[in-house]
Amino acid sequence: MKSAVETLNPTRVRLTVEVPFEELKDSLDAAYKKINQQVTVKGFRKGKVPARVIDQRFGRGAVLEEAVNDALPKFYTSAVNEAELNPLGQPDVDITELKDGETLNFTAEVDIRPEIEIPDYSGIEVTVDSVEVTEEDIDKSVEQLRERFSSTSPVERAAEDGDVVTIDLEAKVDGEVLEDGVANAIPYTIGSGELLDGIDDAVKGLEAGGEATFTSELKGGSAAGKEAEVTVKVTEVAARELPALDDDFAQLASEFDTLDELKADSRKRLENMKQYDQATQAQERVLEELLKLAEIPIPEKLLADEVNTRKHNLEHHQLGQMGLDLEKYLEIQGKTVEEFEAETTEQAVKGIKTQFLLDELVTKEKLNVNQEELTEHLMRRAASSNMSPDQFAQAVVEGNQVPMLVGEVARGKALALVVEAVKVVDTNGEPVDLDVDEEDAAETAEAATEAVEAADEASPENTEGTEKKEA
CATH class of the missing domain: 1.10.3120.10 (Trigger factor, C-terminal domain)
Structure with a gap:
């Protein structure tokens, strides 16, 4: 087998491969064997049909096609290895000449990894954020931990920032209630921003049993992105109670003895x-x-x-x-x-x-x-x-x-x-x-x-x- 490489551009090459016909022998033998297992010819046992009979009955072309399909990957791989290429993806193969008993010639165009010169990176300088932990950062972290150990208790008053309200929701688009637009008994912390835009203003000031309607863009579901008329009903208002910030809290919330x-x-x-x-x-x-x-x-x-x-x-x-x-x-x-x-x-x-x-x-x-x-x-x-x-x-x-x-x-x-x-x-x-x-x-x-x-x-x-x- 002979092969040559033509560079089409920095990322693509064309391989030209010439294969002497005798190098197709193994693939031809395999093709006859495969066809033998698939066909039945009267007078011959299955798998024992002579090659000349297969040529006569089914055509030499069918055998050559099977042999070439079997041989192409092997010859392509040999050509790639010989040229020391790093191919990307599958090649586009074009059989340019196939003469029975003489030669098989084909070309294969394929993308390759480009040759890259590593630049001198010693002069690179970058700026990153400084590592500064303020007292405010620490207080915020401790406060978040404190909130995890908070408790709630129902109150008989209007809802305020920080309260946990239990609500029912109903969303309408173009006057029609959405199939997935109804939800009941949802706990929501006012000010958390975890639900719809506008809900905080709607529920603040409502007592248990109160309701309000507001307009908001839906963030998910079947009508995501659409403006909806949302009715919210408050069924319970609960005040959040935080534990005292002292050594007892440190022992409750961590493995430490002191705050x-x-x-x-x-x-x-x-x-x-x-x-x-x-x-x-x-x-x-x-x-x-x-x-x-x-x-x-x-x-x-x-x-x-x-x-x-x-x-x-x-x-x-x-x-x-x-x-x-x-x-x-x-x-x-x-x-x-x-x-x-x-x-x-x-x-x-x-x-x-x-x-x-x-x-x-x-x-x-x-x-x-x-x-x-x-x-x-x-x-x-x-x-x-x-x-x-x-x-x-x-x-x-x-x-x-x-x-x-x-x-x-x-x-x-x-x-x-x-x-x-x-x-x-x-x-x-x-x-x-x-x-x-x-x-x-x-x-x-x-x-x-x-x-x-x-x-x-x-x-x-x-x-x-x-x-x-x-x-």
């Missing part, structure tokens, strides 16, 4: 949270700057596939669960179709560039993923998917997604490497010494790449679904 110890622990937890947010900010902003420095061409078909994947996931998974279609979603978001398309394309471009660039860094820096790192990543992914580690691991293995997980960990290590090498300062101008968690960096990289699947799923051994043209 001062509880507040000290709150400070430590808030500092840890802000440090985590600071590290995440640094990773995201360093990645943005790194992408600005790199020249990364993108295969047109890969980009189109990625945009379609993102749109499909939004329409058929996320919006479907919310009972919305794309038109209603865009209406709620206040976006035009053109703006949505542009935004989705921009996200897809960033995802593809991120994956290409970090993968190149993995190769250049010879970063490896060990079993412990992979297991830790699997555990975190399982937790975020609300699955047990065993269930998630089984799903990963059955879906042949282990290489994908390895890639996520490796890209996280690559991003962590860059973050540790650049300058990070906080909003006060102070240098930030980040102890970058590679798992956190993996999550940042994963969020950027999101649904980029085509590059990971591409396999030169698999040409099923290949667009093939006969000469």
